[in-house]
Amino acid sequence: MQYAKKKFGQNFISDKNLIKKIIDILDQESNQLVIEIGPGKGALTKELVNRYKKVIAIEIDRDMEDILKSEVNSTKLELIIKDCLEVDFNELIENNSFKKVSIISNTPYYITSEIIFRTLNISKKLDKAIFMVQKEVAQRICAKANENNYNNLSIAVQLYSEIKYEFTVNKNMFKPIPKVDSSIISLKFNDTNLKKLNDDDLKFVSFVRKLFNNKRKTILNNLASFTNNKEDALKILNEVNIKESLRPENINLDEYIKIYNEVKKC
Structure with a gap:
């Protein structure tokens, strides 16, 4: 019997109804590539190969290799034993000629943000992503302006x-039982907001992250730290009609895009 390893943040699920409920969120078109992180x-892998033409499963734990090969005996499966943070996802997608590509992951809690940001970086090549994350993290990612959990990750995900x-x-659905509940979130990718940035998305995400460096400061003070000039920062905010007294968590995605586009003019 293979036990879960704490260092890899492993928590296994086996409930067939839950597995089906998760995979049902994906587009059910069979002719697509599904990349599974942390199988x-x-x-999940067993059900994925039943539904889709190609599944690439990326697993960090070498002790899982023989288990996966014996449990999922399918020519549709390509197994990569490697840290997902070291995998070139662009290359992976380019080497497989599918018009539709999705990602699904029972995400290791300790690298949730890194996996999500890496997914966002290749969003133009993806249709959808399904993540199982800690409930608290899910609430943060899904948060809107003026909500307590709202931060730069919330904005980045909304951008793409x-x-x-x-x-x-419920945490009792896992073995071993973790300390907290988890949540399933879905990301359906589109370029609606990217068009407003003229594909300057990576610089925008970095810009927003810097404005959230000190959430207790006003947007004016945070923007002034970025521009190195408080008068310029005030002029930018006035131009886009945003109150200088607001804090970073009070500003929505569209307003951040307006601020960024105005900053670029300076």
């Missing part, structure tokens, strides 16, 4: 996709 013992909080997964 573990293959609970239509984000949806799908449902909560």
Whole structure:
């Protein structure tokens, strides 16, 4: 029997109804590539290869290799034993000629943000992504302006996709049982907001992250730290009709895009 390893943040699921409910969120068109991050013992993988033409499963734990090969005996499966943060996803997608590509992940809690940001970086090549994350993290990602959990990750995800909080997964559904509940979130990618930035998205995400460096400061003070000139910062905010007394968590995505586009003119 293979036990979960704490260092890899492993928590296994086996409930067939839950597995089906998660995979049902994906587009059901069979002719697509599905990249699974952290397949573990293959609970999701088994159902994925039944539904889709090609599944690439990326697993960091070498002890899972033989288990996965025995549990999921399918020519549709390509197994990569490697840290997902070291995998070139662009190359992976380019080497497989599919018009539709999706990502699904029972995301290791300790690298959730890194995986999501890496996914956003290749969003133009993706149709959808499904993540299982800690409930608290899901609430943060799905948060809107003026909500307590709202931060730069919330904005980044909204920039690239239509984000949806799908449902909560009780911690008792896992083995071993984690300390907190999890949530399923879905990201449906589109370029609606990217067009407003003229594809300057990576610089925009970095810009917003800097404005959230000190959430307790006003947007004026944070922007002044970026421009190195308080008068310029005030002029920019006046130009886009945003109150200088607001804080970073009070400003929505469209307003940040307006601020950024105005900054570029300076």
